[in-house]
Amino acid sequence: MTINETQDELISEFEMFGDWMEKYEYIIQLGKEVPVIEEAYRREENLIRGCQAKVWLHAELADGLVKFTADSDALITKGLVSMVVKVLSGHPAARIAEADLYFIDRIGLKEHLSATRSNGLVSMVRQMKFYAMAFASEQTLPKS
Amino acid sequence: MQSTAGTAIRSLDVERIRMDFPILQTQVNGFPLVYLDNGATSQKPRSVLQTLERYYTTINSNVHRGVHHLSQEATDAYEAARRTVAHFIHAAGPQEIIFTRGTTEGINLVASSLGRSRLSPKDTVLITAMEHHSNIVPWQMICEETGARLKIIPILDRGDLDLEAARRVLEEKPGILAITQVSNTLGTINPVKQIIAWAHQAGALVLVDAAQSIQHLHPDVQDLDCDFLAFSGHKVFGPTGIGVLYGKEKFLDAMPPWQGGGDMIRTVTFDKTTYNDLPYKFEAGTPHIAGAIGLGAALDYLQGLDPASVLACEGQLLAYATGKLSRIPGLRIYGTAPQKASVISFNIGKLHPYDVGVILDQAGIAVRTGHHCTQPLMDFYGIPGTVRASMAFYNNFNDVDRLCQGVEKAISMLN
Incomplete structure (x- = not known):
């Protein structure tokens, strides 16, 4: 699935929810699932400092694809983080670097991307793009 | 309803x-809406909103130097607000009221101006373990600059000050004590009047951070006998961007100006500048005129209750x-x-x-x-x-x- 196909799938999943509680219960459920990051990467240098919730992010390149894993100490942030990881992980670095993450806005969670939220999500997305750009510049890119 | x-x-x-x-x-x-974030900022009564609108629609003008009608009206309203503040906190007079941007700026002003003239490497600045970063960082900065040491009064588990420890550290004769009257996080009301008396016996000057207490306790600076007190307008139902630093006249008079610019000067030549009287010495640049007048309206509202x-x-x-x-x-x-x-x-x-x-x-x-x-x-x-x-x-x-x-x-x- 492409980045946008995953985003569209998430959008149609969220369209089924009747109210904010169902939506957040789903996000919280995602947040409760097993850590999306390996314990070894849950360390200081992978920490993205949000104001309130901690977010850890690890990126690696395997077979030309970038694999992200991430985690947070807050359930809602972790749920949001795992959605972003689901959308961006496993794609070529160049695709990630140029990706337009429209799904967060479309599923009605835009406020989580605002600066005042300070939940680390904005910084995490920025960091993911930086990783992708760094990997992309290392790779011999096929003509695009 | x-x-x-x-x-x-x-x-x-x-x-x-x-x-x-x-x-x-x-x-x-x-x-x-259920608004329970009053510690961060308070909401504004209609009278404050109307005052702001009336200011901008009828008398908006720069204060103090204008000869024209509007400037005089604006100056009168701005100075009336200063008198309202002085009355509200029971200052000896309006010359002890300096308009700032907020509590943080007031503390920075005192830390810089007083700290630079009063602190040396053998001195201590005393704060408490429950201070807001705004009453920690300015003192850390001035301690770094002057070589003075920062010491902390510890707290007990339920969130009040360890008064025994406070007395012990005060025996070390700190130069300055900076203390919050109400903890923004815990709500603890500190017995500042008692602590100020102890601090004065030890020879320290005391700044009270009244950011949280101003809307609840209406501090009386003469009763507390604090040397300085800082608060923000927006936490006491007034506009954002305006605050107050109170200081006893004798200390403010002796302190060097903090920021340079318009309004704080008497004469300027390239050889020598002489400074204006209190409180203007500490109000460089065009002040937040509307904010000060709005704050006056907020305090008027509060005094009506x-x-x-x-x-x-x-x-x-x-x-x-x-x-x-x-x-x-x-x-x-x-x-x-x-x-x-x-x-x-x-x-x-x-x-x-x-x-x-x-x-x-x-x-x-x-x-x-x-x-x-x-x-x-x-x-x-x-x-x-x-x-x-x-x-x-x-x-x-x-x-x-x-x-x-x-x-x-x-x-x-x-x-």
Whole structure:
């Protein structure tokens, strides 16, 4: 699935929810699932400092694809983080670097991307793009 | 309209008062707003909003140097606001009232100006373990610059000051003591009058951070005998961007100016500049004229309410909320000092305060979550943050009921 196909799938999943509680219960459920990051990467240098919730992010390149894993100490942030990881992980670095993450806005969670939220999500997305750009510049890119 | 519970609060007609604050009628996420973030900023009564509009529509002009009519009107209103502030905190006169941007700027002014002239490597600056970062960092900076040492009065587990320890460190004769009157995170009311007396015996000058106390306790600077006191307008129902630094005239007079510019000078030549009298010496540049006048209107509004009733109303809200929240299984309140302002910080089991705050927001309830700019205090309790509900006299029992329902909802969703 492409980045946008995953985003569209998430959008149609969220369209089924009747109210904010169902939506957040789903996000919280995602947040409760097993850590999306390996314990070894849950360390200081992978920490993205949000104001309130901690977010850890690890990126690696395997077979030309970038694999992200991430985690947070807050359930809602972790749920949001795992959605972003689901959308961006496993794609070529160049695709990630140029990706337009429209799904967060479309599923009605835009406020989580605002600066005042300070939940680390904005910084995490920025960091993911930086990783992708760094990997992309290392790779011999096929003509695009 | 809200339930009749609010009217049960004796001797203050809360439902009528709520009508004075237009924002309290708004809806958030489809629910009537429950505003419990008064420690961060307070809402504004209509009279303040009207004053701001009237200022900009009828007398907007720059103060002090204009010969024309509007400038004189604006100057009169600005100086009347200064007198209102002086009267409100019982300063000896308006020359002791310096308009600033807020509490933070007032503390920075004193730390820089007084600190530079008073502190040397053999001196100590004393603060407490419950200070807001704004009453920590300016002192750290001036200590770094002058070589003075920063010492901390510790707190006890329930969130009040260790007064025995305070007396011991005061024996070391610190040059300056900077202390908050009310903890923004815990709500603790510190016995500042007593501590100021001790500090003066030890030869220290005392700055009181009144950011949180100004809206609850209406501090009287002559009764406290503090040397400096700083607060923000927006926390006392006035506009943002305006604050007050009070200082005893003899100390302000002796202190060198902090920022240079217009209004703070008497004469300027390239060889030598002489400075203006108090309070203008410390008000460089065009001040926040509308803000000062708006703050005056806010204090006028507050003076129209009976202070004892306001305090009693907030006390009832605190007792009601403390009792009701305490009955929620797993909920722990941080800050259980016997003397508290209407502020409650809490956590529920292992739930992250951020998650709780997001759920409460979805239910139209505004609280603050996080470390509340008191990271050393969070370290003391070994937690990343708390959920903080801070109440004003316009809150009612219904607001507390909605908070408790929201907390129960958060618990059921997050567990």
